[in-house]
Amino acid sequence: xxxxxxxxxxxxxxxxxxxxxxxxxxxxxxxxxxxxxxxxxxxxxxxxxxxxxxxxxxxxxxxxxxxxxxxxxxxxxxxxxxxxxxxxxxxxxxxxxxxxxxxxxxxxxxxxxxxxxxxxxxxxxxxxxxxxxxxxxxxxxxxxxxxxxxxxxxxxxxxxxxxxxxxxxxxxxxxxxxxxxxxxxxxxxxxxxxxxxxxxxxxxxxxxxxxxxxxxxxxxxxxxxxxxxxxxxxxxxxxxxxxxxxxxxxxxxxxxxxxxxxxxxxxxxxxxxxxxxxxxxxxxxxxxxxxxxxxxxxxxxxxxxxxxxxxxxxxxxxxxxxxxxxxxxxxxxxxxxxxxxxxxxxxxxxxxxxxxxxxxxxxxxxxxxxxxxxxxxxxxxxxxxxxxxxxxxxxxxxxxxxxxxxxxxxxxxxxxxxxxxxxxxxxxxxxxxxxxxxxxx
Amino acid sequence: xxxxxxxxxxxxxxxxxxxxxxxxxxxxxxxxxxxxxxxxxxxxxxxxxxxxxxxxxxxxxxxxxxxxxxxxxxxxxxxxxxxxxxxxxxxxxxxxxxxxxxxxxxxxxxxxxxxxxxxxxxxxxxxxxxxxxxxxxxxxxxxxxxxxxxxxxxxxxxxxxxxxxxxxxxxxxxxxxxxxxxxxxxxxxxxxxxxxxxxxxxxxxxxxxxxxxxxxxxxxxxxxxxxxxxxxxxxxxxxxxxxxxxxxxxxxxxxxxxxxxxxxxxxxxxxxxxxxxxxxxxxxxxxxxxxxxxxxxxxxxxxxxxxxxxxxxxxxxxxxxxxxxxxxxxxxxxxxxxxxxxxxxxxxxxxxxxxxxxxxxxxxxx
Numbered sequence: 001x002x003x004x005x006x007x008x009x010x011x012x013x014x015x016x017x018x019x020x021x022x023x024x025x026x027x028x029x030x031x032x033x034x035x036x037x038x039x040x041x042x043x044x045x046x047x048x049x050x051x052x053x054x055x056x057x058x059x060x061x062x063x064x065x066x067x068x069x070x071x072x073x074x075x076x077x078x079x080x081x082x083x084x085x086x087x088x089x090x091x092x093x094x095x096x097x098x099x100x101x102x103x104x105x106x107x108x109x110x111x112x113x114x115x116x117x118x119x120x121x122x123x124x125x126x127x128x129x130x131x132x133x134x135x136x137x138x139x140x141x142x143x144x145x146x147x148x149x150x151x152x153x154x155x156x157x158x159x160x161x162x163x164x165x166x167x168x169x170x171x172x173x174x175x176x177x178x179x180x181x182x183x184x185x186x187x188x189x190x191x192x193x194x195x196x197x198x199x200x201x202x203x204x205x206x207x208x209x210x211x212x213x214x215x216x217x218x219x220x221x222x223x224x225x226x227x228x229x230x231x232x233x234x235x236x237x238x239x240x241x242x243x244x245x246x247x248x249x250x251x252x253x254x255x256x257x258x259x260x261x262x263x264x265x266x267x268x269x270x271x272x273x274x275x276x277x278x279x280x281x282x283x284x285x286x287x288x289x290x291x292x293x294x295x296x297x298x299x300x301x302x303x304x305x306x307x308x309x310x311x312x313x314x315x316x317x318x319x320x321x322x323x324x325x326x327x328x329x330x331x332x333x334x335x336x337x338x339x340x341x342x343x344x345x346x347x348x349x350x351x352x353x354x355x356x357x358x359x360x361x362x363x364x365x366x367x368x369x370x371x372x373x374x375x376x377x378x379x380x381x382x383x384x385x386x387x388x389x390x391x392x393x394x395x396x397x398x399x400x401x402x403x404x405x406x407x408x409x410x411x412x413x414x415x416x417x418x419x420x421x422x423x424x425x426x427x428x429x430x431x432x433x434x435x436x437x438x439x440x441x
Numbered sequence: 442x443x444x445x446x447x448x449x450x451x452x453x454x455x456x457x458x459x460x461x462x463x464x465x466x467x468x469x470x471x472x473x474x475x476x477x478x479x480x481x482x483x484x485x486x487x488x489x490x491x492x493x494x495x496x497x498x499x500x501x502x503x504x505x506x507x508x509x510x511x512x513x514x515x516x517x518x519x520x521x522x523x524x525x526x527x528x529x530x531x532x533x534x535x536x537x538x539x540x541x542x543x544x545x546x547x548x549x550x551x552x553x554x555x556x557x558x559x560x561x562x563x564x565x566x567x568x569x570x571x572x573x574x575x576x577x578x579x580x581x582x583x584x585x586x587x588x589x590x591x592x593x594x595x596x597x598x599x600x601x602x603x604x605x606x607x608x609x610x611x612x613x614x615x616x617x618x619x620x621x622x623x624x625x626x627x628x629x630x631x632x633x634x635x636x637x638x639x640x641x642x643x644x645x646x647x648x649x650x651x652x653x654x655x656x657x658x659x660x661x662x663x664x665x666x667x668x669x670x671x672x673x674x675x676x677x678x679x680x681x682x683x684x685x686x687x688x689x690x691x692x693x694x695x696x697x698x699x700x701x702x703x704x705x706x707x708x709x710x711x712x713x714x715x716x717x718x719x720x721x722x723x724x725x726x727x728x729x730x731x732x733x734x735x736x737x738x739x740x741x742x743x744x745x746x747x748x749x750x751x752x753x754x755x756x757x758x759x760x761x762x763x764x765x766x767x768x769x770x771x772x773x774x775x776x777x778x779x780x781x782x783x784x785x786x787x788x789x790x791x792x793x794x795x796x797x798x799x800x801x802x803x804x805x806x807x
Contacts (some may be wrong), residue, residue, distance in 0.1 A: 044676035
């Protein structure tokens, strides 16, 4: 239907002077056609008057030539030129059997938007670590592009960012199958962008995004050091935001902590607030495991769940990985999961398990990590990286081994417990800001 | 077509309408002024397709007809003629001949058919307000400073006319500051529309001393200002305005009264030292009676001025000197009331004992 208007415009263009055409007909659109009652969208009421007075016959002629019967032409002021009523697909009747070709087509379009149907909100386990983010996600599903726009979600690896944003995409699509959504990890965004530039289609690239109703960008932190992509993203972001389209961005840290991200971009991303996904608490972990086991159709004893929940402390992905290993093993060996654990057959992945360590071990580890000898680190040097290493060691000793500050002072070789307290506080506050440090620890 | 008119009247009308007849490359006729004589009524019209200015010209003698001519050229020619000269303009074959005593010139025009038809405001369902020129002028200029020129947020480039509690209020904000003026009390109709700030600037420029009253009529998507002989029609901005009244803080607990002139002076002094820090100055209250304004530029030096006033609660707020100066210039009473908190809520400024004007400024992060 909207191509018809292009034809009509082409028709009109030949009849009137270019100056008149570009002044009066640019930014017009065909808003609706209901049995000859035609509504044309124009910029403001100055245009209405002129079009009606001078060009009504020309428009009518051009429409008729393109096979549209005209009874009545109305003009409506529409400042953003986008048509109000979207063309809707005619829903196929229930008794119709979907043919093979159709289903192939369907799945290919779904691949186009990059969404994986596996991720839904139903199988997302809500806990105290993520309830705020989920509430925000639900408000987006209800009214995309309004309240939480842009939706910025951040959290460590394996905590469900991708799941949550894909679930938003899937739900939106469920509510309105014509909704145009694109899910893309940032890495694909810029490789596409580079391709587009190489083949000289930079503009097409931009256009591809302009038509979207919802853009989901995953792993935004990888945009680091890619200035041109950032600029492009910034433009696309602004365009979509102006049109009140939903924008969803995930990252493992806040935008202002991503190196080389433009401040303008960083502040825009967190306009509507940033939502974080935290580490799940013990109860949350149990809930996740139970849901996951149920989803996989396996049976598992509560004791086994508690055991896994207690011993995996890194993230949800590890948690689920551990669960599936145990379930798989139990199937192979013919034992229930709990029996398996009791037999010691299932070793929880070492990296994800906390082991009691001696203070000495910790100090050695930290020193090694920072390429220092234990002596250096526990010395009196106030060089900044050595100092940081020392403070990290103090922090770990205090948090993980719950040692008293006085004891830590003697272990690390600093003056007294107040120095230790300062060190711990320093790292604590740094942790909130510095994700590199968090990874190290 | 023919008209006879004095130089002063014609020059004034042409200067007024020719301001907006510029810059449309795509449609050259928009550079022209439409001169129409219809049954002794002479009108000069220009438009830029966002707004139109119509000036009704009192003439001594006229013959019906219509023509368009380049507005700037005609305006400049007429204003350079000697004052008091009687001017005769007549049209023949799309050319106008201007004769005034010893001066004579011919300007090529183009037929009026090409000139865009202007939208008309239907009187029937229009909402009409009337107010004195002075109130209108002061009201608009006191809020217009806070409007934005960021075209990516169209709503903020306008001034919001809205009614609540039977009051017509106008407001503007650019996201960093906000100004609201209660323009007319006890109104019956209800509206909520955004008028482009550029239109209002043109309206202000069209005001002259002999005008007494401004009539503002709103329609669905048009606004019309009638001021004496001049009529300005403009589009409205089709966007939704933020719920600005929620932004005005109600529980600011630090309140001081200061002399406007005094504060304006110390703000200007402080601004001199605040240039390198983007004009950031610090306002501080100290018990029992000190209100101080400070600024610091490490390479230039520093400034610290105090004003004596009654202080009940201590606190400080950091804000932009330029915004504060603008706000103080927009306020008009001798003494003003300032409210703020130590939290990151905006500073509120009002005229003393008058609540018709409110100006708020967002603090800068320190």
